[in-house]
Amino acid sequence: MTKRILLLEDGTCFTGTAIGADKETVGEVVFNTGMTGYQETITDPSYCGQIITFTYPLVGNYGINRDDFESIQPVAKGIVVKEAAEFPSNWREQMSLDAFLKEKGIPGIAGIDTRKLTKMIRKEGTLKGMLASEKKDREVLLHHLKAVRLLTDQVSQVSPSKAFTSPGEGKRVVLVDYGVKSSILKELNKRHCHVTVVPHHTTAEEILSMHPDGVMLSNGPGDPKDVPEALDMIRGIQGIIPLFGICLGHQLFALANGGDTFKMKFGHRGANHPVKEIATGRVDFTAQNHGYSVTEKSLLGTDLEVTHVELNDGTIEGLAHTAFKAFTVQYHPEANPGPSDVNYLFDQFIDMMEIEREGKHRHA
Structure with a gap:
């Protein structure tokens, strides 16, 4: 399994497993407390420029279907989950979360402590973050992350x-x-x-x-x-x-x-x-x-x-x-x-x- 990191602007780094697209991304890290509705959330245009952390520990268990899209092309920057279901089961399911993220060009990370991350955001406020390969130099990545300006006029x-x-x-x-x-x-x-x-x-x-x-x-x-x-x-x-x-x-x-x-x-x-x-x-x-x-x-x-x-x-x-x-x-x-x-x-x-x-x- 390919390793990926979520690096925050304060230097905190989470290491997990790569899901979704094989690319680097920077966005505002936010959290969503919904227990269901991950497809609607990811495709909601209001998440433009953001990396979405799902607080519910298992995401993707009922897959992705053709009916629950809120937009055709999602504009979220990335997805963070505790566990991504590899084998979804639902009568409407047409593909897995991982396959969907790959199709739409959205990188994600699984297997990290989303509870700890959420508590950090609640304490410090929303943070700028980056999803990147574990193999890259973290000091270089952190310098780049701090220099990147978040989207405005979304x-x-x-x-x-x-x-x-x-x-x-x-x-x-x-x-x-x-x-x-x-x-x-x-x-x-x-x-x-x-x-x-x-x-x-x-x-x-x-x-x-x-x-x-x-x-x-x-x-x-x-x-x-x-x-x-x-x-x-x-x-x-x-x-x-x-x-x-x-x-x-x-x-x-x-x-x-x-x-x-x-x-x-x-x-x-x-x-x-x-x-x-x-x-x-x-x-x-x-x-x-x-x-x-x-x-x-x-x-x-x-x-x-x-x-x-x-x-x-x-x-x-x-x-x-x-x-x-x-x-x-x-x-x-x-x-x-x-x-x-x-x-x-x-x-x-x-x-x-x-x-x-x-x-x-x-x-x-």
């Missing part, structure tokens, strides 16, 4: 260059793609929406010219402050068209309305995060994947109200505009991977568009 790398449509006979929705998971599109299609997916740099004028019933701001990777062009667009459409934002879309909505965001120590990545709806006291378990959060104090004096909070650390998980038909959540209601407690938010979005249309007809 949204431009995962957003489409041209608009496209997913036809339907229901509400007409413009989905602004900052790195959208295909599950979001599936939820809209399930509700018969006619969806036009547009690039991240699409302007308010271009969106308004499509005369949509609603606009959705998608999830996506990286720092929301790397997408300043989104803010004018959001300000240009809110109050005119109902708006629903998820994850990065939630953060951009906050920035557009005078709020601020900050980089979290190690972020929320997993399928077991408890979120409380303030108005009702209802608690849902949610799937999350984000390294930035909205700063609570920054919302003072804005037209935004907090609708949801994370029970583990109190961070903001939902916002609503007090004057316009617009709401956002930090978590993922499309539920893949993870629980389906909160996909009712898509119905709430449909209802909001219906109410808005009825109101316009009454005043016509």
Whole structure:
């Protein structure tokens, strides 16, 4: 078995077995606490530029199938697991995790102490890391690792260059793609929406010219402050068209309305995060994947109200505009991977568009 190392920027080195593609890679090392859903996680565009550590000790046991992709070409930099199942068993399985990683050009490492690594990240915060051959000089590798700058403006790398449509006979929705998971599109299609997916740099004028019933701001990777062009667009459409934002879309909505965001120590990545709806006291378990959060104090004096909070650390998980038909959540209601407690938010979005249309007809 070929040996591979995971070298961290503080000099810590883990030695394990190479899986996936035979290549060297550098990325931000993060951890995901989900017990299942590794295929959806690896193919989620929000992991652009990151090396994903899975805290669950066995990954790949049900293989890879054709149905659970969140994007066609994954953009994660690497995968770290305690044990990679060599012989998956599932009626949908078409290939092993190792074969999939090789096919997609993603290197990985297995057989290391992922619990120790996760505890390090929780203590120190996310770290820059490198996957490389054990045979290479570690001092040389560490020097190179420290010199490499991590990706910025990842949204431009995962957003489409041209608009496209997913036809339907229901509400007409413009989905602004900052790195959208295909599950979001599936939820809209399930509700018969006619969806036009547009690039991240699409302007308010271009969106308004499509005369949509609603606009959705998608999830996506990286720092929301790397997408300043989104803010004018959001300000240009809110109050005119109902708006629903998820994850990065939630953060951009906050920035557009005078709020601020900050980089979290190690972020929320997993399928077991408890979120409380303030108005009702209802608690849902949610799937999350984000390294930035909205700063609570920054919302003072804005037209935004907090609708949801994370029970583990109190961070903001939902916002609503007090004057316009617009709401956002930090978590993922499309539920893949993870629980389906909160996909009712898509119905709430449909209802909001219906109410808005009825109101316009009454005043016509």
